[in-house]
Amino acid sequence: MKKYTNWNQNSIHNLILHKIYSIINSSRVKKHSKRRVNFILNKKLKYYTKEIFKYFNITLLAFGFIIAIVLIKYKPMYKVSISGTELGYVKNKEALEEKVKENIIEKQEKNIDTIAIKANPEYELKLVDRTIETKEEKVVSTVEENVEITYKYYEVALNNEAIDSVDTIEEAEELVNQVKEENREQDLDLSIIEKYTEKEEEVQTTAIEMAKTDIQTKVTQKLEEIQKQKEEEERINRMPEINGIKLAYAPISGTITSRYGVSSRIRSSNHTGLDIAASKGTPIKVIASGTIAHASYQGAYGNLVKVDHGNGFESWYAHTSKMYVKVGQQVAAGEVIAAVGSTGNSTGAHLHLEIRINGEHVNPQNYLYK
Numbered sequence: 001m002k003k004y005t006n007w008n009q010n011s012i013h014n015l016i017l018h019k020i021y022s023i024i025n026s027s028r029v030k031k032h033s034k035r036r037v038n039f040i041l042n043k044k045l046k047y048y049t050k051e052i053f054k055y056f057n058i059t060l061l062a063f064g065f066i067i068a069i070v071l072i073k074y075k076p077m078y079k080v081s082i083s084g085t086e087l088g089y090v091k092n093k094e095a096l097e098e099k100v101k102e103n104i105i106e107k108q109e110k111n112i113d114t115i116a117i118k119a120n121p122e123y124e125l126k127l128v129d130r131t132i133e134t135k136e137e138k139v140v141s142t143v144e145e146n147v148e149i150t151y152k153y154y155e156v157a158l159n160n161e162a163i164d165s166v167d168t169i170e171e172a173e174e175l176v177n178q179v180k181e182e183n184r185e186q187d188l189d190l191s192i193i194e195k196y197t198e199k200e201e202e203v204q205t206t207a208i209e210m211a212k213t214d215i216q217t218k219v220t221q222k223l224e225e226i227q228k229q230k231e232e233e234e235r236i237n238r239m240p241e242i243n244g245i246k247l248a249y250a251p252i253s254g255t256i257t258s259r260y261g262v263s264s265r266i267r268s269s270n271h272t273g274l275d276i277a278a279s280k281g282t283p284i285k286v287i288a289s290g291t292i293a294h295a296s297y298q299g300a301y302g303n304l305v306k307v308d309h310g311n312g313f314e315s316w317y318a319h320t321s322k323m324y325v326k327v328g329q330q331v332a333a334g335e336v337i338a339a340v341g342s343t344g345n346s347t348g349a350h351l352h353l354e355i356r357i358n359g360e361h362v363n364p365q366n367y368l369y370k
Contacts, residue, residue, distance in 0.1 A: 073130060074128060074130060075127070076125060076126070076127055076128075077090065077091060077126060077132070077134070078090050078092075078093045078096075078126075079123070079124045079125075080096070080121050080122070080123060080139050081121070081122045081124070082119050082120075082121055082146060083119045087121070087135060087138060087139045088135025088138055088139060089126075089132055089134055090134050090136050090139060093123050096121075096136055096140070099136065099140055100121070100140055103140055103144070104143060104147055105117070111151045111152055111153050111167055111205070112149060112150075113150045113151060113152035114149070114150045115147055115149050116148045117143060117146060117147050118147065119146050121139065121143060148198060149198065149200070150197070150198055151197050151198070151199075151200060151202075152195065152196055153165050153166065153195050153205050154166055154171070154172040154192055154194060155172075155192070155193040155195055156172055156175050156176060156179075156190065156191075157191045157193050158188065158189065158190055158219060158222050159222075159226070160189075160191065161222070163215065163219065163222060164211050164214065164215045165203075165205045165206060166206060166208060166211055167205050169194075171208045171211070173192065174208070175212065176190045176191075176192060178215075179215055179216060179219055182216060183219065186223065188219070236248050242288075242309070242355070242357065242367060243311035243313045245309045245310060245311055245313050246333075247287050247288050247333075247367055247368065248287065248288055248333035248334055249285045249286075249333060249334045250285075250287070250368050250369060251276075251285050251286070251287055251317065251351060252278050252282055252283070252284055252285070252351055253278070254276040254277050254282070254350070254351070256274065256276055256277075256369060257275045257276070257350060258275035259271065259274060260273060260274050260362075260364060261363065272354055272361040273316070273318070273352050273353050273355075273364060274353045274354075274365060274368075274369065275351070275353075276350060276351045276353065276369070277348065278340045278350065278351065279349060280321055280339075280341055280342065280349040281321060281339045282339065282340040282351075283336040284317055284320065284337060284338045284339060284351055285334050285335065285337070286315070286317075286331050286333060286334070286335055286337050287315050287368070288313075288333050289331065290307040290308050290309035290310065290315075290330075290331060291307070291308050291328065291329070291330055291331070292305065292307060292308075292325045292326060292327050292328060292329045292331060292337070293306045293307065293308040293314065293327065294306035295323045295325050296323075297343070297344075298318075298344075299345075300345035301316075301344050301352070302318060302319045302320065302341070302343025302344025302345070302346060303318075303320040303321070303322070303323050303341065303343045303344070304316060304317070304318045304320070304344075305317045305320065305323055305325060305337055305338050307331065307337070312358040313356075313357055315353070315354070315356075316354035316355075317337065317338055317351060317352075317353060318351070318352035318353075319342055319344050319346045319350060319351065319352050320340065320341045320343065320351075321338075321339045321340065321341025321343065322338060322339040322341070323337070323338045324336060324338060324339075325338070353368075
């Protein structure tokens with residue numbers, strides 16, 4: 001029994017040793033096989049990498065050859081359009097924009113206040129035939145046509161009425177100060193008005209040196225006009241009224257040859273108006289605003305113009321050589337309505353003036369030619 005046990009133990013020991021040896025041996029075989037596989041893989045990887053680089057170089061060479069052929073016949077350019085309208089091609093987009101900026105946007109001319117491009121150029125990079133020429137000048141010219149320019153200048157005004165224009169605010173201030181200094185005794189209402197326009201032709205400015213000489217003359221003229229206007233207003237204010245209607249003018253200047261109410265062998269009754277002698281063709285002014293009620297030939301009166309001034313007041317102008325108005329026409333005080341003549345029952349060129357109130361004639365010298 002004991003002997004069997006010892007054999008059994010030896011067998012088990014040998015079996016274990018055999019197993020260990022087998023594992024070691026198997027590991028050596030696998031390790032050797034793995035090295036061989038890696039060697040084969042590395043060799044194939046190098047081969048295929050070499051082939052890939054070979055085909056890549058061929059492809060790159062072919063692509064470069066195609067590009068070279070294309071570039072011989074074509075060239076890259078920018079197609080330029082504005083609002084969908086093609087203008088042409090340019091080589092350099094940045095150079096064109098710089099040209100537009102220098103020639104248009106930053107244009108340095110007097111009186112320019114702002115410049116705005118209504119439609120900006122649009123660019124598209126394209127390959128075009130080498131025979132196509134660039135159109136930079138045309139593009140710049142078209143852009144220039146599509147800009148809005150605002151001009152600024154300064155008016156020097158007297159009583160809010162412009163009398164001269166200059167380019168800058170400094171020039172305007174200099175002119176105002178100079179004019180005020182030279183007219184210290186006058187209370188001048190001088191002001192500076194900043195003006196803007198999009199029409200260059202409206203900018204009619206005067207050079208500062210010329211303006212200095214010119215503006216004083218204009219101010220003097222304006223002051224004289226203002227004085228005359230003031231005197232005219234005072235004259236009219238002194239004129240009488242008829243039924244609330246202000247008379248403004250005597251119809252003509254001349255010599256009175258026949259007064260109201262006198263009798264004469266050439267008349268069947270006393271004189272109903274006032275005769276004022278003047279040269280044939282002398283303009284006749286209406287004495288107050290009104291409406292033409294009659295303008296035609298009427299017996300002894302000859303060519304007769306009647307004006308209705310309202311409130312029952314009428315003025316008549318007889319013996320005229322010409323009549324410049326028509327029935328229904330509105331006339332302003334002082335407007336020329338006829339010319340002195342000798343039509344009808346007349347012994348020479350003169351104006352027969354009648355004033356009628358509510359249909360009755362009155363002496364004109366109650367109001368005029370006193």
